Amino acid sequence: MTMTAAIDGRTAQTGHRANASRIAAVDIVADLGKAEAIWRELESQHGSHTPYQRFDFLAPWQHHVGEREGASTLVIVARDAERRPLALLPLACFRNYGVNVASFMGGKHSTFNMALWDRDFAIAATPADMTALVAEIAEHGNVDVLALHQQPLTWRELQNPLALLPHQPSVNGCPLLVMEPGAEPAARISNSFRRRLKGKERKLQPGPRYYIATEDADITRLLDWFFQVKPLRMAEQKLPNVFAEPGVEEFIRAACLARLDGGGGGRVIDIHALECDAEVIAIFAGVADGHRFSMMFNTYTMSGNAKYSPGLILMRDIIDHYAAAGYRALDLGIGSDDYKRLFCKDDEPIFDSFIPLTARGRVAAAAMSGLNRAKRQVKHNPALLEMVQKLRGTLR
Structure with missing residues (x-):
């Protein structure tokens, strides 16, 4: 069933936010078919998104993988006061830690995760815009926590507006070759x-x-x-x-x-x-x-x-x-395999965000954030990493 947040009267109800943010309303769509038209519109308008956010990449992932893992579709469309789309977040919602967790579609098969942004909005986006976006999702999305992994700080020299929210470095960087x-x-x-x-x-x-x-x-x-x-x-x-x-x-x-x-x-x-x-x-x-x-x-x-x-x-x-x-660039995916260093000497920094939307979500977000920090510490400490690898080998 599709759940669309009511728009009429929303601007009046959230007028104190409207003065600070261009985001006036958020639609929440639980049906990929009903999100397709606006999704493709944002793709075709030369907005800001990575190839991993194409509809024809994520729709088959959600159909074949996400649904089998119990993840439900949760597409967030942010609009301005004239109902023009400013952003689309292609999320999937699942139960974890006993709470409703929303993450980007694509799972481990998507190297980079982003929203699809209207380019002009992304250039001028402010913390107030992102705060308004999160507040609208919290109010209407039936989600306890946003767990948004592997996000680039910028894409094609344009800021990723979600980097304006609290975040932390991802467990691994991404080996990158600039050409x-x-x-x-x-x-x-x-x-x-x-x-x-x-x-x-x-x-x-x-x-x-x-x-x-x-x-x-x-x-x-x-x-x-x-x-x-x-x-x-x-x-x-x-x-x-x-x-x-x-x-x-x-x-x-x-x-x-x-x-x-x-x-x-x-x-x-x-x-x-x-x-x-x-x-x-x-x-x-x-x-x-x-x-x-x-x-x-x-x-x-x-x-x-x-x-x-x-x-x-x-x-x-x-x-x-x-x-x-x-x-201008080529990357070899997340991870530090030896062959990648033969071609890519640098890492592109990427970040994760764990954003609580409810009281229950605060506990889950803290647990997720702490676990990711611990994984990063192991990955970047050769002695700890060797210990973990030996333990895994023994268990296998």
């Missing part, structure tokens, strides 16, 4: 590293072919290969197979096959592949928006060709591809 237009290839990847990769590439015979999958048949074939090989790789690393969780494979297949803008353009998730003769030897998949490529998932062959580092060769090709297309 200056027209820069020499060595500015992205050093000449010595390029020579090393070229030497490995020469040992792959016949020479490997790099491409982006554009046809449905190729996308399906590459995903079939990925879902066979990835569990073997994760078992080899003694890691749980997150891709075996209910609905995840269906979500990834749907998003990889979905076309941007519903037409003949690129895909919601692009798959980059490296093949050697008839063998797929590596894939990287991620989202792109004309400015930045953000990697989501990857794997490489279990055959003897693995010793020639096909994943690193593919990463070099992807970086050069997006540099040639005028992209």
Whole structure:
């Protein structure tokens, strides 16, 4: 059932906030279909959001993954006094810590979480605007706490207005490569590293072919290969197979096959592949928006060709591809895997917010915040991290 906050009379009831904030009303929509039109409108108006907030990315996630996890749709639309949309928060609500918790849709498959913002509003947004937004959600959303993870401080040099609320650093940063237009290839990847990769590439015979999958048949074939090989790789690393969780494979297949803008353009998730003769030897998949490529998932062959580092060769090709297309940045997803540091020397800071909306939510927000701080402390303390990793290995 869709629950839409009543708008008539709201401005009069909250007039003391209207003087300080452009947000005059909030609609709360519990049906993705009824949120789609305004969602796509904000996408098409060149607003501020990451590719992870596209409707065609999050709708299949919510349908295939979120609903199976018991998460209900909670789309928040903030409007001004003329009913123009200023922001859309694509949230999912679930029970945790005995309270109603609202978090961004996408779960662990979304590297960055944001609202979709009207660009002009985002530029001028103030703490008073965000306070008004939170107050409206608290009044009408039936939510105890907002747990908003992995938010960028800025996106495409525009502030993220939610950073105006109380927040803390996320457990991990995001390895980032900034690419200056027209820069020499060595500015992205050093000449010595390029020579090393070229030497490995020469040992792959016949020479490997790099491409982006554009046809449905190729996308399906590459995903079939990925879902066979990835569990073997994760078992080899003694890691749980997150891709075996209910609905995840269906979500990834749907998003990889979905076309941007519903037409003949690129895909919601692009798959980059490296093949050697008839063998797929590596894939990287991620989202792109004309400015930045953000990697989501990857794997490489279990055959003897693995010793020639096909994943690193593919990463070099992807970086050069997006540099040639005028992209300004590329990230390799949350985490500090060793291969990421070969390409990305810096981390982009990201933040989490735990915002209580009720008395019960205050206790839950404090617990979530404390747990995240503890995780961050472990991650950034080599001795503690080694202890935890040994313990996990023993338990497994």
